[in-house]
Amino acid sequence: MNIRLEDICKEYKRGRRSFTVLDNISFELPSGKFVVIKGDSGVGKSTLLGIISGLIRPTSGKVFIGDNEITSLEEGKLSSLRNAHLGIVTQDSDLIPYLTMEDNIKLTYEINRSDKEFDSQRYDEILDILGLSDLKGSYPSEMSGGEIKRAAVARALVMSPDVVIMDEPTANLDRNNVRSVLRLLRMMSDKGSTVIISSHEEEASAFADIVKDLEREAV
Numbered sequence: 311m312n313i314r315l316e317d318i319c320k321e322y323k324r325g326r327r328s329f330t331v332l333d334n335i336s337f338e339l340p341s342g343k344f345v346v347i348k349g350d351s352g353v354g355k356s357t358l359l360g361i362i363s364g365l366i367r368p369t370s371g372k373v374f375i376g377d378n379e380i381t382s383l384e385e386g387k388l389s390s391l392r393n394a395h396l397g398i399v400t401q402d403s404d405l406i407p408y409l410t411m412e413d414n415i416k417l418t419y420e421i422n423r424s425d426k427e428f429d430s431q432r433y434d435e436i437l438d439i440l441g442l443s444d445l446k447g448s449y450p451s452e453m454s455g456g457e458i459k460r461a462a463v464a465r466a467l468v469m470s471p472d473v474v475i476m477d478e479p480t481a482n483l484d485r486n487n488v489r490s491v492l493r494l495l496r497m498m499s500d501k502g503s504t505v506i507i508s509s510h511e512e513e514a515s516a517f518a519d520i521v522k523d524l525e526r527e528a529v
Contacts (some may be wrong), residue, residue, distance in 0.1 A: 311376040311395065311472045311504055313339040313362060318371035320357050331357050332368070337522065339506065344499035346515055347508045349524035355508035356401065356477050358524065362506065363398050363475045364388045375473060393421065397471035397503075399479050403462035405450040411457075412446040415465045429468070436464050439494050441487065456483050463491055467498060474498055474505040480514065492517045 320332040331354040339345050347355050360366035362373055364380045372381050375395065380388055392398070405414045419428055437443045440460045450458055463479050474495065480488040488511060496517045499505045507514065515521045 312341040312374075313473070313504060313506070314372075314374040315362070316372040316374075318358070318361060318373065319369045320354070320361065320366070321369045332361075332524075335371070335524075339504060339520065341504050342499060342502045343519040344496055344505045344517060345507070345520045345522060346518040347506065347522050347524060348510070348515070353524045355524060359475050359477050359506065359508055360400075363396060364392055365398070365400070395472040397466035397469055397474045399462050399466050399476040401477045401481070403459075403465075405453075405458055405461055405465075407450050410447050410449055411442065411453065411461050414450075414461065415468055418465050419468055429470075432470070433468050436467055436494065439490055440464055441490060456487060459483065460487060460491065463494070467494065470498075470501075470503070472503060474503050474507075476505075476507040478508055478510070480509060480511050488513060 315338070316336050318332055318335040319330065322329045322331060335358065347358060349355055357366060361368050364383075368381060372379055374380070375391070378391060380391065383391065405411065406417070409417065415433070416428065434443070437446070440463065442457065442460055442464060445453060445457060453461070459479070459482065463476065466474065466476065479495070480491050483491065492514055495505050495507065499519070
């Protein structure tokens, strides 16, 4: 699915003060491309990804996912669209603490794609690529921060979403795991998913079809 942004602005208010984080951002991302959003901390990468995924409402402007203008959708329809078509990883994508890693991933699949049979072969392939195959029965309290991050990536991808949106999915991972995540996202894009991530990793740009520098977009 292609993504189109038209004149996106986001302003936050703190007391009597206001802060503009995004100012008239417009661009189009073709379907099936791997896109990296880059820029220094505070430039608005997380806010932009939140707006694209419908988790944050812009102050003004429009976002289109395919033919759907999500900025005008009421919350129920927006949630249905997100569940049906998007795989999302935020910086705070924690696992449910009282479920095993496997149950965390399968629960998400059941909620979002309950009408489809669970693809166990794809599930095993993703866990193998991310080095998580031996952790199916582990609880989050028994996993490292990097393992939890990779499990959140697996949870988002196991549904084969049309659009993948991930905020710093390789943050705090070692080099081997950074490459594993990026290779998996590249595979998703090659199979037709539109993949959009924010990243400070220079290596991420080498995997991408499109690199958007928010500092340049805002000029």
